[in-house]
Amino acid sequence: LRERVRPFPDFPVPGVLFRDISPLLKDPAAFRTLIDLLEDHLRVSFPKIDFIAGLDSRGFLIGPPLAQRLGIGFVLIRKKGKLPGPTESVSYALEYGKAELEIQSDAVEPGQKVVIVDDLLATGGTMHAACELLKRLKAEVLECLVIIELKLLKGSEKLKSIPFYSLLQYD
Numbered sequence: 001l002r003e004r005v006r007p008f009p010d011f012p013v014p015g016v017l018f019r020d021i022s023p024l025l026k027d028p029a030a031f032r033t034l035i036d037l038l039e040d041h042l043r044v045s046f047p048k049i050d051f052i053a054g055l056d057s058r059g060f061l062i063g064p065p066l067a068q069r070l071g072i073g074f075v076l077i078r079k080k081g082k083l084p085g086p087t088e089s090v091s092y093a094l095e096y097g098k099a100e101l102e103i104q105s106d107a108v109e110p111g112q113k114v115v116i117v118d119d120l121l122a123t124g125g126t127m128h129a130a131c132e133l134l135k136r137l138k139a140e141v142l143e144c145l146v147i148i149e150l151k152l153l154k155g156s157e158k159l160k161s162i163p164f165y166s167l168l169q170y171d
Contacts, residue, residue, distance in 0.1 A: 120150065127155065
């Protein structure tokens with residue numbers, strides 16, 4: 001899988017080394033291996049999961065096939081203004097700006113067990129905001145799950161007591 005992640009220096013801003021998963025998504029065998037590994041990890045770690053919650057937008061690529069394999073539902077956590085109906089929202093800081101995430105107010109019920117997925121964890125701001133949204137809905141966040149973790153940015157520290165798992169780590 002590591003061979004299918006390509007680096008792009010100075011994207012989206014100078015000084016940032018972007019880790020692109022596009023080649024991984026283009027390779028059906030690599031993508032199947034990715035979903036297999038994530039599925040195996042979740043089946044071993046958690047006997048009961050109600051939903052996979054995917055972060056806008058790359059979490060939408062990983063979450064649905066993973067949820068399908070596990071026989072559970074998938075819920076969206078989107079950028080502000082993209083979801084219809086009543087929503088919960090939270091603002092947070094990015095490495096290079098500010099952003100806001102939303103989830104539909106009826107996406108999960110109190111006490112339901114959720115795993116949050118995304119492609120990458122950098123500073124942890126987006127993932128922390130997603131955890132905050134699910135806590136507002138009184139869901140239990142079992143784990144934050146990513147393909148890639150940028151270890152030097154220490155994003156997992158921002159998640160505090162929430163379990164975290166990354167398949168690939170880069171310094």
